[in-house]
Amino acid sequence: MLQSRQSLSTEETTLINIEPVGRYGLTPIWEDGxxxxxxxxxxxxxxxxxxxxxxQRTGA
Incomplete structure (x- = not known):
C-alpha cells in the first residue's frame, strides 16, 4: 500500500529560479533540484x- 505524505519539505517548496520553455511557458526550479x-x-x-x-480577459 502506498503511504501519502502530509506535507512537503522546505526544499521542495522553495523556488530558486524560473526557466523559459520555448516561446510558450516557464518551468520552475526548486531548491531540492x-x-x-x-x-x-x-x-x-x-x-x-x-x-x-x-x-485582457474581459476585453475592457
Missing amino acids: HKTGIFVYEKLRAMCECDECRR
Missing part, C-alpha cells in the same frame, strides 16, 4: 489576478 512541470503563459494569464490581466 527538481524541475518538472511546464506552466504555459496562457494558463498563467488566466490565473493572474492583476488589473491588466483582468482587463
Whole structure:
C-alpha cells in the first residue's frame, strides 16, 4: 500500500529560479533540484489576478 505524505519539505517548496520553455511557458526550479512541470503563459494569464490581466480577459 502506498503511504501519502502530509506535507512537503522546505526544499521542495522553495523556488530558486524560473526557466523559459520555448516561446510558450516557464518551468520552475526548486531548491531540492527538481524541475518538472511546464506552466504555459496562457494558463498563467488566466490565473493572474492583476488589473491588466483582468482587463485582457474581459476585453475592457
